């Protein structure tokens with residue numbers, strides 16, 4: 001489903017040649033974002049040199065800005081990926097979860113719950129606040145939808 005750009009269009013707020021940076025449609029917490037390659041790749045090991053370069057660029061040019069929005073000056077975050085059929089993945093198209101942490105986030109009491117929430121995505125379908133966040137992030141990145 002992540003191969004279809006149309007599926008992600010409503011939540012993209014930054015993109016470069018090979019990657020999209022999107023807000024999670026069903027965030028487990030405020031600021032839950034995904035970094036997704038445009039090509040169908042299941043394993044990060046299969047990213048080619050150009051794609052790694054795009055990912056590096058996104059890491060340098062977009063990730064710190066997005067994190068700052070949710071963390072302020074005290075950057076804290078978790079990164080999660082599920083790769084391969086035994087990993088608990090639900091979508092086989094590579095996606096990197098970026099989970100900004102804050103002193104008052106819902107997982108401070110037990111960080112293990114954070115991971116459980118990522119893999120139990122089927123049970124949650126709360127997309128409240130997503131539209132507002134995408135709007136704010138697009139403004140931050142001066143992102144305007146490209147044609148295609």
Ligand SMILES: [Zn+2]
Pocket residue numbers: 001002003004039040041092093
């Ligand atoms: Zn795909």
